[in-house]
Amino acid sequence: MILDSETKAVELPEDHGDELRLWLRLLTCTTLIEGEVRGRLRERFDVTLPRFDLMAQLDKVPDGMTLSDVSKRMMVSNGNVTGLVERLVESGHLDRRTSDTDRRVQVIRLTKAGRAEFRRMAAEHQIWIADIFSDLSPKDVRDLMRLLAKTKGSAQKSAQKRALQA
Amino acid sequence: MILDSETKAVELPEDHGDELRLWLRLLTCTTLIEGEVRGRLRERFDVTLPRFDLMAQLDKVPDGMTLSDVSKRMMVSNGNVTGLVERLVESGHLDRRTSDTDRRVQVIRLTKAGRAEFRRMAAEHQIWIADIFSDLSPKDVRDLMRLLAKTKGSAQKSAQKRALQA
DNA sequence: GCCAATTGCTTGAAGCCTAAAGAAATGCAA
């Protein structure tokens, strides 16, 4: 039986196994690397990965960000950020104040000590990452960057589609 | 100042920015897709991603696996699996018994209902994944598979190196 | 100015996750 592309509408069971295998491999890579980074951050600096990630976001901006901004950039829920920030303020890494123009808004920044601490960690972190990817050639890295950009776009489109239906 | 490759030993600050950017992009892709899948599993089947993943592992083997096996395959801690299994046994998806030959070992399997439920979810899940990756050509998929395999190998090597030092 | 909708954040309940310590069973070597 031969079918042309128009016939798709009848919903034949297509083969989607390749995409599934790709997704599982992507997930494996990320889990593996994440675990490795988490372990090194812990044993070397006694810091958790989420704390490090949050500080990384703040290091990019001198004047701080709102909790919502952090939440969007880290792609985690608002409530999650509330707790993380709480602990990092407690430990003296972060500085938090209410916005002058909008009293709902909390602006957080790295303290001087927090920034110094982060820079120290980030320097090593970058070397770990380079080591983890060291078998990849510069071309591999470029190709991966391109393909992952395409993947990201595709995933966002798909997510967008679902969001509209809901 | 010109330096040849021999001079690396003096530890010049090399440029590792590309690898870092690659890692962040990889992480973004995974987080994005994971969130999407988590949301769909929740709204469509009221199941969590870890539960689904655990059931996926068990669906591959008819005779069940030990908790340690599951733990290794899912790349999560032992204690984590203990809790997950507990809840899935409670809900009737899993069957658990102590090994006949080694009383330390717990063997878990999908129940009949659990397997049916999983198959139902997996069928849709696979379509979601295909949709999420739908902008990628077959060649893109192949290339990504290859590059991620290389990445996985590289990361494992790096992790291995660290494990030996410790 | 007033009210409804929206926005920014927090809280609470439930579950996920890790690292570390501990209990039970096994295996192996003296």
Next chain:
DNA sequence: TTGCATTTCTTTAGGCTTCAAGCAATTGGC
């Protein structure tokens, strides 16, 4: 056989994470 190391799993403490509900402040339409 005895004793010690190892393996398998559980427990505990602490932290991360989501979702949903809720509160407070702001915005926009009238």
